[in-house]
Amino acid sequence: MNIPTQNIELFRALLNGSKRVAILSHTNPDGDALGSSLALAEVLRTKGHTVNCIVPNRYPYYLKWIPDLEQTLVHSLDEEHRCEQIIAEAELIICADMSALSRLEGLSAVIAANTSAKRVLIDHHLSPEEGFDVMFSFPEASSTAFVVYNLLEALYGKEVFTQKIATQLYVGMITDTGNFAFSALTPELFRAVATLCETGIDIPTIYNNVYNSFTEGRARLFGYVINRKMKTLNKGTVAYMSLTEEEMRRFWFQQGDNEGFVNYPLTIKKMRMSAMFTEQHGFIRVSLRSRGEVDVNTFARRYFNGGGHKNAAGGKSFTSMDETIRHYIASVEEYHAEGLV
Ligand code: 5GP
Ligand code: MN
Numbered sequence: 479m480n481i482p483t484q485n486i487e488l489f490r491a492l493l494n495g496s497k498r499v500a501i502l503s504h505t506n507p508d509g510d511a512l513g514s515s516l517a518l519a520e521v522l523r524t525k526g527h528t529v530n531c532i533v534p535n536r537y538p539y540y541l542k543w544i545p546d547l548e549q550t551l552v553h554s555l556d557e558e559h560r561c562e563q564i565i566a567e568a569e570l571i572i573c574a575d576m577s578a579l580s581r582l583e584g585l586s587a588v589i590a591a592n593t594s595a596k597r598v599l600i601d602h603h604l605s606p607e608e609g610f611d612v613m614f615s616f617p618e619a620s621s622t623a624f625v626v627y628n629l630l631e632a633l634y635g636k637e638v639f640t641q642k643i644a645t646q647l648y649v650g651m652i653t654d655t656g657n658f659a660f661s662a663l664t665p666e667l668f669r670a671v672a673t674l675c676e677t678g679i680d681i682p683t684i685y686n687n688v689y690n691s692f693t694e695g696r697a698r699l700f701g702y703v704i705n706r707k708m709k710t711l712n713k714g715t716v717a718y719m720s721l722t723e724e725e726m727r728r729f730w731f732q733q734g735d736n737e738g739f740v741n742y743p744l745t746i747k748k749m750r751m752s753a754m755f756t757e758q759h760g761f762i763r764v765s766l767r768s769r770g771e772v773d774v775n776t777f778a779r780r781y782f783n784g785g786g787h788k789n790a791a792g793g794k795s796f797t798s799m800d801e802t803i804r805h806y807i808a809s810v811e812e813y814h815a816e817g818l819v
Pocket of ligand 1: 506578581764783785786790791794
């Protein structure tokens with residue numbers, strides 16, 4: 479990863495001038511959002527900064543074991559005032575694993591109100607927005623954790639990676655690559671993994687903590703969604719599934735229980751694109767995945783006010799489930815007519 483020296487030195491200068499640092503990551507925080515934020519926070523604390531990690535809403539229960547995660551503040555969970563105070567007092571605001579402030583939901587206005595703090599972006603999503611003092615935007619990187627790895631190495635050298643930091647970064651790397659199965663897997667990434675490995679991280683335990691730590695309700699919900707809710711279009715090459723709040727209650731749903739469901743239709747050989755619609759308070763969360771040249775980032779931007787990566791993107795719908803599904807079917811038809819799926 480080629481990080482311009484000038485940006486590293488700019489970041490170093492911003493750090494030197496800032497004691498209070500706030501690290502923010504996106505709504506529905508995932509392993510990459512949390513792992514990359516926590517690793518960065520840990521290193522900056524050892525360098526004398528006062529660092530707080532803040533996320534807009536609750537993280538999935540099966541990631542609770544990540545070292546230091548309990549110190550992360552969740553804005554929507556009775557911590558509103560404290561989060562807002564930390565952001566208001568921060569001298570440096572680092573946004574990790576997101577390309578637009580809008581992905582901070584209610585927190586974006588709080589950030590906008592702090593006009594004196596410097597802002598740094600560390601991310602791997604396409605089309606990052608303007609307005610940052612320094613940007614580390616690498617859409618070709620497989621995870622933000624990998625960007626943070628390179629950045630920390632450039633700033634402080636490999637000695638900075640302790641076993642704890644390596645565990646946090648490794649979680650980000652595996653969760654965004656499907657345990658090293660998706661695209662953007664480079665020799666450089668595996669060299670980084672080798673360095674993390676040298677700290678003595680326990681890879682099988684991390685794997686089990688991330689992938690084999692769900693509830694029984696989640697397993698039964700998964701069976702239900704695939705068996706009863708998965709529908710296909712375009713001769714079985716496009717899939718979609720939906721989940722209503724009533725169905726979630728029936729399976730004792732906890733935040734994060736539907737994580738990864740959207741990938742499953744792509745285990746079918748001829749499947750090219752998959753969507754999952756999940757009812758949330760006041761809107762429907764749209765998750766999209768695709769294979770190869772099918773670009774769901776463009777699809778999400780065009781039809782669901784969203785974005786993300788070429789093969790993994792998301793957005794929102796503010797209509798009913800039925801209307802959302804009708805809109806999806808019509809959008810797939812249009813996309814298909816243009817030869818895009
Ligand atoms: P997921 O389906 O796992 O929620 O999200 C997949 C990818 O799409 C992630 O990289 C995520 O950051 C991005 N994404 C999800 N929802 C949105 C959204 O509403 N807006 C944008 N710009 N990106 C999103
Ligand atoms: Mn990510």
